[in-house]
Amino acid sequence: MADLLPLVSFFINSSASIQLSPIQSELSLIWHAYCRDNYKISISSFVDQVSRINEITKGCFWKDLDSINSECALEYINIDKLVDLEEFLKVEDDNDPNRTNSLMDIDQTSPLPSYSAEDFFHMLNKPMNPPLNALEILITKPTARKELTISKMKVKWPKRQFAEVCRNNSHVHTLSNIFGNGGDQISKLRGKVSSTIYQCTLKNVHYLPIITNYTDISLGDCSYLDTCHRMKTCRYLHYYTLNASQCDDVKNDNLSKKFYLDCIANEYTLGDCLLEYKRAVLPPQWISCDVRQIPFSILGKFAVIISDPAWDIHMSLPYGTCKDVELLSLPMNELQDEGIILLWVTGRSIETGRKALTSWGYTISDEIIWVKLNQLRRTIVTGRTGHWLNHSKEHLLVGVKGGNLPWLNRLVDSSIVVSSTRETSRKPDEIYQIVERIVGKHARKLELFGRDHNIRPGWFTIGNQVSGVSIYEEEVRIKYEEYKKLTDRKKRL
Amino acid sequence: MIKVEPKSNYKRIDAKASPSIGLCTNSDFTDNYIHTGSPPISHVENSVNPLEGYPKLQKLRQLKSKQVADHATRPFGCRRKPDQIIPTVEKWIVENKLQFDVIMIGALADNQFIYPFLSQLPLHKLCSKPGFLFIWASTQKIRELTKLLNSEYWGKKFRRSEELVFVPLKKNSAYYPKTEFHHDDSSVPLFERQQWHCWMCITGTVRRSSDYHLIHCNIDTDLQMESITPERESNHENNAIPENLYRVVENFSNSNRRLHIIPSYLGINMPVRLRPGWVILSPDCIMDNFNPDKYQSELLRKSTIKSRSSSNGSPHYLVPQTDEIDELRPKSPPPSGNRRRND
Numbered sequence: 001m002a003d004l005l006p007l008v009s010f011f012i013n014s015s016a017s018i019q020l021s022p023i024q025s026e027l028s029l030i031w032h033a034y035c036r037d038n039y040k041i042s043i044s045s046f047v048d049q050v051s052r053i054n055e056i057t058k059g060c061f062w063k064d065l066d067s068i069n070s071e072c073a074l075e076y077i078n079i080d081k082l083v084d085l086e087e088f089l090k091v092e093d094d095n096d097p098n099r100t101n102s103l104m105d106i107d108q109t110s111p112l113p114s115y116s117a118e119d120f121f122h123m124l125n126k127p128m129n130p131p132l133n134a135l136e137i138l139i140t141k142p143t144a145r146k147e148l149t150i151s152k153m154k155v156k157w158p159k160r161q162f163a164e165v166c167r168n169n170s171h172v173h174t175l176s177n178i179f180g181n182g183g184d185q186i187s188k189l190r191g192k193v194s195s196t197i198y199q200c201t202l203k204n205v206h207y208l209p210i211i212t213n214y215t216d217i218s219l220g221d222c223s224y225l226d227t228c229h230r231m232k233t234c235r236y237l238h239y240y241t242l243n244a245s246q247c248d249d250v251k252n253d254n255l256s257k258k259f260y261l262d263c264i265a266n267e268y269t270l271g272d273c274l275l276e277y278k279r280a281v282l283p284p285q286w287i288s289c290d291v292r293q294i295p296f297s298i299l300g301k302f303a304v305i306i307s308d309p310a311w312d313i314h315m316s317l318p319y320g321t322c323k324d325v326e327l328l329s330l331p332m333n334e335l336q337d338e339g340i341i342l343l344w345v346t347g348r349s350i351e352t353g354r355k356a357l358t359s360w361g362y363t364i365s366d367e368i369i370w371v372k373l374n375q376l377r378r379t380i381v382t383g384r385t386g387h388w389l390n391h392s393k394e395h396l397l398v399g400v401k402g403g404n405l406p407w408l409n410r411l412v413d414s415s416i417v418v419s420s421t422r423e424t425s426r427k428p429d430e431i432y433q434i435v436e437r438i439v440g441k442h443a444r445k446l447e448l449f450g451r452d453h454n455i456r457p458g459w460f461t462i463g464n465q466v467s468g469v470s471i472y473e474e475e476v477r478i479k480y481e482e483y484k485k486l487t488d489r490k491k492r493l
Numbered sequence: 494m495i496k497v498e499p500k501s502n503y504k505r506i507d508a509k510a511s512p513s514i515g516l517c518t519n520s521d522f523t524d525n526y527i528h529t530g531s532p533p534i535s536h537v538e539n540s541v542n543p544l545e546g547y548p549k550l551q552k553l554r555q556l557k558s559k560q561v562a563d564h565a566t567r568p569f570g571c572r573r574k575p576d577q578i579i580p581t582v583e584k585w586i587v588e589n590k591l592q593f594d595v596i597m598i599g600a601l602a603d604n605q606f607i608y609p610f611l612s613q614l615p616l617h618k619l620c621s622k623p624g625f626l627f628i629w630a631s632t633q634k635i636r637e638l639t640k641l642l643n644s645e646y647w648g649k650k651f652r653r654s655e656e657l658v659f660v661p662l663k664k665n666s667a668y669y670p671k672t673e674f675h676h677d678d679s680s681v682p683l684f685e686r687q688q689w690h691c692w693m694c695i696t697g698t699v700r701r702s703s704d705y706h707l708i709h710c711n712i713d714t715d716l717q718m719e720s721i722t723p724e725r726e727s728n729h730e731n732n733a734i735p736e737n738l739y740r741v742v743e744n745f746s747n748s749n750r751r752l753h754i755i756p757s758y759l760g761i762n763m764p765v766r767l768r769p770g771w772v773i774l775s776p777d778c779i780m781d782n783f784n785p786d787k788y789q790s791e792l793l794r795k796s797t798i799k800s801r802s803s804s805n806g807s808p809h810y811l812v813p814q815t816d817e818i819d820e821l822r823p824k825s826p827p828p829s830g831n832r833r834r835n836d
Contacts, residue, residue, distance in 0.1 A: 139672065140671070140672045150527070153527050154527060154528055157524065157527060159524065159525075159528045160521045160524045160525075161519055162519060162520070162521060162522075162524070162525040163519035163520070164536070165538055205519055205520075218548065219548070219549075220546050220547050220548045220549065221546035221547065237546075243519050244519050340683070350656055351639065351642065351653060354636065354639055355639070364636060365682055365683055366632070366682050366683045366684045366686075367632050367688070367690075368684065369658050369660070369688055369716075371533075371534060371537065371660070371716060373537065376538060376546070377520065377536065377537060377538040378537065378538045378539035378543075378545060378546065379537060379539060379543065379714065379716060379718070380714070381539075381543055381544060381547065381550070381714050382547055382550065382823075384710075384711045384823055384825075385711075385714075386655065386711070386714075386715060387654070387655075387701065387710070388654055388655050388693065388695075388701070388708075388710050388711075388745065389655050389657070389693070389710070389711065389712075389713055389714055389715045389741070389745070390711050390712075390713065390714040390715065391714065391715050392714040392715065392716045393658055393715060393716040395656070398683055398684070400683070408683065410681045410682065410683050411681065411682065411683070411684065411685055412527065412684075413523060413526065413527070413684055413685065414523075414526055414532055414533055414534075414684060414685045414687055415632075415682075415684035415685060415686055415687055415688060416532065416533055416534050416660055416687050416688060417522075417523060417533065418522040418523075418533035418534055418536065418537060419520075419522065419523075420520070430521065430522075430523040430524075433523060433524065434523060437527075438683060
């Protein structure tokens with residue numbers, strides 16, 4: 001029985017490490033580790049010893065296990081029982097006059113234990129899979145910084161209501177019968193439908209087919225759906241959107257909880273402003289001007305620039321376009337020393353845009369794809385939207401300037417933005433949240449070629465399609481007034 | 494003097510600046526991703542059947558895939574080590590006078606050296622005119638192709654016409670791009686990468702309105718989502734290129750001569766499966782059954798042969814089209830006014 005002593009000691013000394021990855025309590029791997037510590041033993045006798053220890057201690061590894069083989073993994077390690085056993089064995093060992101210290105048997109000159117043929121085959125059959133896998137897990141595992149950033153974003157950006165689409169045809173059928181009869185108030189639903197359906201309308205979105213005298217169901221859905229101009233006479237199918245009526249937003253009505261969340265969300269971290277929650281976001285600012293004319297030097301430097309230029313894509317469009325050369329020659333270096341730029345591109349201009357970013361001194365780090373959805377949350381597949389193939393996405397190039405920027409929050413959002421289409425060339429508002437998560441709410445943010453609907457708090461919007469001028473930042477205001485005076489004087493001359 | 498009066502403007506702007514909450518009621522997929530980790534694309538309703546709601550298009554798709562299947566050559570594979578791929582292609586060109594109208598290059602894999610490979614491949618000899626290239630690469634690698642476009646040889650011969658994107662639906666998908674190891678912060682991407690890109694290039698002249706025997710436009714879209722049906726989820730079959738990507742090519746070009754080159758090993762988790770109607774040249778091919786003479790005689794048997802309008806060059810090997818297909822396919826509107834230059 002004394003031959004068990006080295007193994008028992010081994011289990012006591014390395015109990016922590018053998019339960020962790022990559023060994024994860026697997027017997028065959030524990031055996032490897034045991035052999036590495038210069039104990040010469042074959043796998044079969046190793047398994048046999050482990051099983052004897054378990055038997056003697058009445059379950060220090062497994063509660064009840066019929067047979068043990070090398071494929072097994074330890075359930076747990078009961079250190080107390082093992083320590084008891086070790087003490088008992090030590091006493092017995094000392095009392096044994098003919099004792100042979102098993103440690104002395106080992107040929108200390110050989111660096112590796114010699115394996116029997118059986119061991120060798122065992123190793124062949126079970127290659128280094130667990131350790132390799134462990135390596136992949138280690139590499140692909142999100143870093144602590146990423147996890148921290150994401151959990152911080154969760155607190156900083158209160159969850160908005162989100163509802164799935166109900167795909168139960170009987171729900172849709174029942175509901176469209178009620179709504180078809182003119183009752184278009186959700187409050188009237190209660191009592192008219194079963195409680196399952198009623199509960200479903202609170203949580204999920206339903207699309208109810210609108211069937212008029214003109215509708216020909218066999219034709220299928222209208223390509224334009226809710227944006228159809230001839231909705232009343234269109235022969236294709238249209239739908240009424242019944243939004244989920246119950247708001248399950250995280251309500252911060254509990255003041256102390258809100259205060260607590262504010263505190264943890266705004267605890268100072270790398271890249272944040274100190275006392276961020278006490279600082280108000282600047283009101284929206286904008287200047288109506290020709291982006292190609294205005295001297296960028298009056299605007300100052302920005303952490304982020306969004307630009308949606310009217311690319312000249314050789315098509316007749318309802319708005320004026322910009323020549324490639326004019327865009328490429330914009331003095332972008334005056335607007336940014338370090339930070340990120342987001343450039344909307346389409347068709348031919350994807351390549352022009354990539355060239356432009358590089359020539360302005362940016363490295364293209366990412367490409368956001370906007371997947372365009374219609375009313376029914378489906379991708380847009382019809383309507384000859386492209387030349388060779390239909391287009392159901394748009395590209396937003398993202399460039400970074402200034403090398404390694406520690407203040408950017410990386411890897412928070414997905415590079416795929418899924419959002420509904422709106423008016424021609426209007427881009428999804430989700431982009432603003434995404435950007436604010438990367439650079440922070442208080443960073444200076446500029447939008448070039450903006451329109452009235454792009455104006456928003458914290459952002460500076462310039463373009464010839466915004467109306468008027470509004471500037472809060474004193475320095476920009478003084479510089480703008482000087483510039484204006486100068487141009488007025490030139491005009492008078 | 495100019496007037497800069499923020500105070501008086503403020504009220505008007507407040508109303509104006511409020512983000513259009515009404516429009517994204519219930520469906521802010523981006524916000525939902527932050528809080529639940531569920532990828533925005535997984536909430537798209539038509540990922541299983543992209544044509545849901547459009548019976549006419551579904552019918553067209555069915556008819557076309559039947560036509561393609563009926564006239565497809567048997568699946569051919571040609572297994573060559575990576576360094577033998579270019580010599581093999583050169584041999585085909587010189588000894589067998591082989592040409593293809595559709596050439597797909599690459600797979601949904603990170604370890605492709607696409608630029609060096611493409612700059613060595615004698616594509617202008619391998620690809621007929623008009624011909625179509627589909628080059629798949631990661632978001633990072635696709636940018637190297639800009640270099641190709643700017644180069645003397647490529648820029649003149651091939652025009653970049655569309656950029657396709659393939660998006661995996663879930664994080665555990667076989668097509669989800671691998672997390673790269675970043676040695677410093679500046680190489681860490683800003684966003685979670687979830688996309689593959691494909692350049693569609695055209696060589697020679699082809700017109701959307703009049704060459705409908707060669708191409709059918711606007712059948713598929715430039716965005717392809719991974720299709721996970723409930724029954725396939727349990728027995729998920731992955732491939733070097735998902736099936737729907739081959740289908741986009743088959744629906745677009747009516748040519749029967751299709752080649753797919755995968756220039757590098759893809760590893761055990763991404764098998765290269767053969768496909769009827771295609772010759773696949775890759776170090777990972779399961780079968781190595783390609784014989785140029787056999788292929789050409791089978792092509793002759795299976796295709797409709799149409800001589801080219803220009804005197805030089807081999808004839809077109811086409812998948813014949815039916816009247817029903819022609820009736821259903823999306824068509825260019827009749828030329829008029831300023832629309833004309835788009836077609």
